[in-house]
Amino acid sequence: MSDAAHIPDEAETRARWGGFAWTPENAAQAEKIIARYPPGRQQSAVMPLLDLAQRQVGAETGTQGWLPVPVMEYIGAQLGMAYIRVYEVATFYTMYNLAPVGRYHVQVCGTTPCMLRGSDDVLEACYKKGLKKGATTADGLFTLTEVECLGACANAPMVQINDDNYEDLTFDSMTAVLDTLAAGGQPKIGPQVERQTSCPEGGPTTLQEMVSENHDYRGRWEAMGNAPA
Template sequence: MAERHFAPDVPELRERWGGFTWDKAHAPEAARALGKYPDGRKASAVIPLLDLAQRQVGVETGTQGWLPIPVIEFVAAECGLPPIRAMEVASFYTMFNLVPVGKYHVQVCGTTPCMLRGSDDVLKACYAKGMKKGHTTPDGLFTLTEVECLGACANAPMVQINDDNFEDLTEESTAALLDALAAGKPVRTGSQIGRQTSCPEGGPTSLKKMAERNYDYRPQWADAGEGA
């Protein structure tokens, strides 16, 4: 896991982000999030507002986004929270970036299923593109982080890049994926071998007709029951 720490709260950071407020694109969504909770319970909106703030920072910086301390303080005020409470939430959940990241945040799962299925090869492909864990490439394009389970164990190894999962990876397919992103080309999310969601590799092993259409097996089961 990467270390979790806040970017230093230096004057330059305050100058850049001290006046943060919702822009026209994000203000309506912020209002909707706060509107879900009654007075006295606005603190419950802290996670969606932190996510929204990170996305706005991402738009402004051309990256995935991150949470400078002044931005966290703004969200805390919106929720009626002491700043330290919002900072506790931001530092707990790895979905929140506490330091600047690149345009593409490459989060490689290194937990046991992915490790056994080749996460080292995925990391090797990332290293070949000049990435280092916990760092952003000099061109600002990629940030590499090794994370714990991302919940796609059946399709290991996988990475999450910004909001999308890429599964069933090899060293070669990872390299091709990174090249496509760097070139601004469209990429296929999910399984990279054509697997449907988390079906067995190679396709279904039972109820195969359900993969073609909404096939009704019940008459066959009824006949089998009558003959028993």
């Protein structure tokens, strides 16, 4: 796992974020989120509100976003929660960034399936582009973090960059993903080899008509004498 990213000191953080408030659009969204829960249970909205706040901070800073302490305090006040309770949630889930990150947060899975399938090559591609674990590149584009399982083991090795997964990576394909992002483009999301989601590489070997449409096989089954009872 990487070293923790640098958190600005409290004075700097409060000077920048002490006046945090929802944008009009996010204020309306926050009310919709809170309204999903019964009266007295509004604290259940803490996770989606943290995500919404992180995205607002990201929009204001041109990054993926993070959660300064005053922002978490703001959410706690809105939900009637002690700040420490909000902080406990934010520190438990790695989807929340507790320190500033770049425009693209590159999270490389280093758990056993990805490691066996070449996550070291993926990390090496990142290093060759100047990324360092727990740090943001000087141009503010990339923050690199090594994380535990991201749930795409069948398509290892993989990374999550902001909201998107990039899978079946090699040194070369990871390099291409980073180059495309740096140039302002959008790399192909998902597997970087010829496969649909987690289907066999090269395409499915059975039920191939399902690739393009929700195919009805009943006529074929009936012709084979396998009509449903």
